[in-house]
Amino acid sequence: MSECWPTIRITVNGQRHLVQAPPMKRLLDVLREDLHLTGTKEGCGEGECGSCSVRMNGELVNSCLVPALQAEGATIETVEGLAQKGELHPLQQAFLKCGGAQCGICTPGMLMAAKHLLAHNPHPDIAEIREGLAGNLCRCTGFMRIFESVIAAAAQSCVAEEQRGADAR
Amino acid sequence: MNTSETTRIVGASVARKEGVDKLLGRARYVDDIEREGMWHGATVRSSIPRGFIRSIGFDRRIDWSQFSVVSASDIPGDNHIQLIVADQPCLADGMVNHREEAILLLAHPDKHKLREAVEAVHIEYEPLPAVFSIEESERQDPIVWGTDNVFKTFLLEKGDVDSAWADAAHIVEGEYRTGAQEHLYIENNGVIAEYSAETGVTVWGSLQCPFYVHKSLLAVFDLPAEKVRVIQTETGGAFGGKEDYPSLLAAHAALLAMKSGHPVKMIYDRMEDLAATTKRHPSRVRHRTALDNEGKLLAMDIEIATDGGAYSTLSSTVLSRATLHSPGPYVCPNVRIRSRSWATNTVPYGAFRGFGAPQTIFAVERHMDEIAAKLGIDPAELRRRNFLHDGDTTATEQVMREPVILDQLLDRALAESNYHAKRAQFTGENPTSAVKRGMGIAAFYHGSGFTGSGERYLNSLAGVDVTPEGEVRVLVSSTEFGQGTNTVLTQIAAEAIGLDYCDVIMAPADTGIVPNSGPTVASRTAMVVGRLIERAGLQLVALLREHAGLGEHFTRAEFFAASERYRAAKGEAVSLCRYQPPPGIFWDDQKYRGEAYPAFAWSVQVAQVAVDTVTCSAEVEEFWAVQEAGRVINPVLATGQIEGGIAQGIGYALYEKVLLQNGQMINNQMTNYIMPTAEDVPPIHAHFVEIPFQHGGYGAKGIGELPHDGPAPAILNAIRDATGVSFHSIPLLPEDLFAALAARQAIEEPAAV
Numbered sequence: 001m002s003e004c005w006p007t008i009r010i011t012v013n014g015q016r017h018l019v020q021a022p023p024m025k026r027l028l029d030v031l032r033e034d035l036h037l038t039g040t041k042e043g044c045g046e047g048e049c050g051s052c053s054v055r056m057n058g059e060l061v062n063s064c065l066v067p068a069l070q071a072e073g074a075t076i077e078t079v080e081g082l083a084q085k086g087e088l089h090p091l092q093q094a095f096l097k098c099g100g101a102q103c104g105i106c107t108p109g110m111l112m113a114a115k116h117l118l119a120h121n122p123h124p125d126i127a128e129i130r131e132g133l134a135g136n137l138c139r140c141t142g143f144m145r146i147f148e149s150v151i152a153a154a155a156q157s158c159v160a161e162e163q164r165g166a167d168a169r
Numbered sequence: 170m171n172t173s174e175t176t177r178i179v180g181a182s183v184a185r186k187e188g189v190d191k192l193l194g195r196a197r198y199v200d201d202i203e204r205e206g207m208w209h210g211a212t213v214r215s216s217i218p219r220g221f222i223r224s225i226g227f228d229r230r231i232d233w234s235q236f237s238v239v240s241a242s243d244i245p246g247d248n249h250i251q252l253i254v255a256d257q258p259c260l261a262d263g264m265v266n267h268r269e270e271a272i273l274l275l276a277h278p279d280k281h282k283l284r285e286a287v288e289a290v291h292i293e294y295e296p297l298p299a300v301f302s303i304e305e306s307e308r309q310d311p312i313v314w315g316t317d318n319v320f321k322t323f324l325l326e327k328g329d330v331d332s333a334w335a336d337a338a339h340i341v342e343g344e345y346r347t348g349a350q351e352h353l354y355i356e357n358n359g360v361i362a363e364y365s366a367e368t369g370v371t372v373w374g375s376l377q378c379p380f381y382v383h384k385s386l387l388a389v390f391d392l393p394a395e396k397v398r399v400i401q402t403e404t405g406g407a408f409g410g411k412e413d414y415p416s417l418l419a420a421h422a423a424l425l426a427m428k429s430g431h432p433v434k435m436i437y438d439r440m441e442d443l444a445a446t447t448k449r450h451p452s453r454v455r456h457r458t459a460l461d462n463e464g465k466l467l468a469m470d471i472e473i474a475t476d477g478g479a480y481s482t483l484s485s486t487v488l489s490r491a492t493l494h495s496p497g498p499y500v501c502p503n504v505r506i507r508s509r510s511w512a513t514n515t516v517p518y519g520a521f522r523g524f525g526a527p528q529t530i531f532a533v534e535r536h537m538d539e540i541a542a543k544l545g546i547d548p549a550e551l552r553r554r555n556f557l558h559d560g561d562t563t564a565t566e567q568v569m570r571e572p573v574i575l576d577q578l579l580d581r582a583l584a585e586s587n588y589h590a591k592r593a594q595f596t597g598e599n600p601t602s603a604v605k606r607g608m609g610i611a612a613f614y615h616g617s618g619f620t621g622s623g624e625r626y627l628n629s630l631a632g633v634d635v636t637p638e639g640e641v642r643v644l645v646s647s648t649e650f651g652q653g654t655n656t657v658l659t660q661i662a663a664e665a666i667g668l669d670y671c672d673v674i675m676a677p678a679d680t681g682i683v684p685n686s687g688p689t690v691a692s693r694t695a696m697v698v699g700r701l702i703e704r705a706g707l708q709l710v711a712l713l714r715e716h717a718g719l720g721e722h723f724t725r726a727e728f729f730a731a732s733e734r735y736r737a738a739k740g741e742a743v744s745l746c747r748y749q750p751p752p753g754i755f756w757d758d759q760k761y762r763g764e765a766y767p768a769f770a771w772s773v774q775v776a777q778v779a780v781d782t783v784t785c786s787a788e789v790e791e792f793w794a795v796q797e798a799g800r801v802i803n804p805v806l807a808t809g810q811i812e813g814g815i816a817q818g819i820g821y822a823l824y825e826k827v828l829l830q831n832g833q834m835i836n837n838q839m840t841n842y843i844m845p846t847a848e849d850v851p852p853i854h855a856h857f858v859e860i861p862f863q864h865g866g867y868g869a870k871g872i873g874e875l876p877h878d879g880p881a882p883a884i885l886n887a888i889r890d891a892t893g894v895s896f897h898s899i900p901l902l903p904e905d906l907f908a909a910l911a912a913r914q915a916i917e918e919p920a921a922v
């Protein structure tokens with residue numbers, strides 16, 4: 001009975017939401033069904049493919065494995081929150097340029113994993129990129145274009161940082 | 170086309186047409202779409218491999234009045250999926266022939282109610298004996314399909330094989346096996362269907378071939394063509410796995426929509442998709458080869474058997490391509506190929522990137538290394554001595570009229586990979602190292618487009634139009650599922666018309682809007698459909714010049730103004746072109762002789778593999794692929810095709826094992842069906858040599874399937890080079906390596922008594 005369901009407070013891409021949902025409803029379904037944020041995809045439903053990856057309180061999680069109740073009070077970042085003011089995020093720009101997205105179904109999760117990686121390690125080497133994306137399966141690209149995209153985004157961020165530094169001076 | 174012409178857009182790595190939508194997460198895949206009043210559907214499936222259905226019971230704990238239930242008796246038309254032979258029922262009627270065969274369909278407004286309901290349907294069977302392997306089917310007892318368990322047989326003969334053995338310096342025999350492989354597209358199969366008496370059936374789905382689905386729906390619903398509409402939604406990977414299966418799933422959802430009076434969505438979860446949908450055909454290939462003293466091929470006797478599963482689906486055409494690729498890219502005066510596809514009581518096998526070629530190329534390219542070892546010739550040199558060249562004939566006596574540059578591709582692959590120096594280095598290091606390294610080669614072709622007369626039968630129609638909103642649209646039923654159809658075809662259209670890339674869009678892949686440009690399969694889109702779009706674009710400009718005063722040189726504004734004048738006069742501004750076979754093409758379907766393919770793409774791949782003799786793991790350390798696939802329309806996308814195909818080929822060789830138990834896939838999860846991850850795929854070096862093909866779109870040949878053909882034999886050849894142990898079947902998992910390496914050690918170091 002829906003009146004018995006708890007109300008869950010979550011902040012997604014900076015917006016606060018109150019969602020009434022069964023406590024064990026998957027965060028993935030809360031995002032897709034209750035908040036209509038369908039950018040986050042389901043690939044396997046068991047935490048193997050990473051298509052449903054989102055960031056929760058700064059951690060990378062498989063949203064198919066997170067019960068709604070566990071997300072109570074959490075801050076969630078999804079693919080819909082990457083672009084700012086109509087401008088693609090450096091990772092999105094790099095994926096577009098380098099061919100990092102083919103069929104696109106793993107892409108939202110891959111972008112979130114890549115963002116998480118760069119948040120902790122702005123200039124990863126190839127081994128660190130491989131490790132950082134190892135939980136996200138892509139069946140189309142063979143990963144090479146994705147690695148290149150992440151390297152390009154890291155370099156672009158580097159340029160942006162220098163630019164900001166120069167502007168500050 | 171004039172190959173010396175320079176192009177503006179063709180050959181440039183423009184960004185993927187639908188890329189921004191995919192990167193923003195706003196591309197609409199079928200599960201992202203809702204329809205007003207939509208219900209959800211589920212499937213009740215067979216729990217036995219073969220037998221009669223004796224009764225169907227409904228558990229009383231479920232309130233069935235809230236559900237719509239569909240069985241075979243609800244089908245208004247023909248209860249069969251229309252492929253080559255219409256033998257596969259849409260819903261089982263009295264009998265099942267494989268595990269997971271669809272028997273009943275259920276729909277309910279709440280998708281969470283469906284699982285319990287499926288489990289509350291109780292089906293009683295009278296089991297029949299079943300067969301699960303090629304060998305069991307070959308015994309022809311029991312007969313599980315037709316009169317002999319055989320879906321298709323081919324016999325292809327060139328020269329006189331039987332008289333070649335007596336004079337041969339060497340005769341080498343071998344048997345090679347390949348396992349099933351799952352496509353593992355990350356988006357599972359899914360559709361939404363609607364039905365109304367006035368408009369008929371409308372289906373939205375994740376699919377490759379809208380007109381295949383259309384054809385099956387016409388038959389299942391007994392409706393005229395205009396009352397069935399199929400719309401492809403953004404499709405999250407396919408690889409052949411959404412070539413034939415969506416016809417079945419679309420019919421299921423549409424039957425539920427008709428019965429319930431609601432739109433019905435059916436989305437498989439991963440376990441259902443893995444258990445119930447098609448996979449790559451398992452195969453067994455036997456080679457008997459006669460050679461002279463120099464290692465030149467004198468005769469090849471090849472026997473191919475594939476496991477087709479319970480219904481014929483695409484097995485005959487997969488077998489055809491398997492047959493035509495089985496002799497490899499070599500000249501041989503005497504060739505005999507006997508091939509058969511056998512019925513078993515497993516889920517029907519279907520299309521998968523390569524379509525039979527990876528199976529028989531695995532066999533012949535492994536076999537070439539066995540020959541090289543036996544004759545004491547370097548594997549690269551043995552291949553070079555036997556390569557096809559311009560003017561040579563293939564096993565079907567097709568004369569190679571286009572340039573064949575295998576020597577150049579091999580030289581480049583050897584140089585890029587530093588093959589000879591590395592082999593020498595590893596030969597020195599291996600005896601004292603627990604990690605043994607080796608280098609392996611595979612050389613092969615992949616025929617572009619449909620086999621033989623196929624393109625003529627397809628008779629594809631495609632074109633471009635200019636809408637009143639001032640958009641140029643590409644009109645094709647060719648679909649995008651990651652491989653780049655949207656990008657490549659709009660590049661070609663923009664190039665031909667003389668507009669910018671951003672001026673051209675794709676019309677929706679909707680059978681109510683676009684003409685039938687054929688299925689999106691067989692590496693045919695850039696070459697065959699691309700050529701139609703190139704012609705249609707040029708024809709549009711010619712029409713505007715003739716009838717709407719468009720000048721010899723024109724601006725964008727002048728083009729759209731002329732299009733407007735043309736539309737005002739003629740009602741629409743559209744240019745369509747129909748397929749025309751290249752001149753001088755001949756194919757004999759009976760004797761399997763003549764021009765098997767309008768063009769071939771060529772490749773030489775080299776794998777560097779390390780085998781850890783302690784952990785028995787084989788790791789591909791680096792991979793090189795050099796290919797000639799005609800003109801490269803978009804280098805970044807083309808490279809992505811090569812890299813992705815190689816990664817799938819590495820999975821085929823070393824990781825991906827479909828475990829079947831009584832015809833049921835028992836590892837139907839991503840947890841235990843293992844594909845290569847970001848940590849498993851080695852650096853891949855892809856190099857193109859471009860020779861424009863005059864009958865392809867701006868010179869393109871097929872590229873999508875080619876890269877999957879070579880990795881398995883190249884890797885197992887490298888493992889042989891590293892360890893000295895020959896492996897004859899894939900997938901080759903650590904436990905297989907362990908068994909073979911332990912057995913060899915037992916021989917070399919007998920246990921102390």
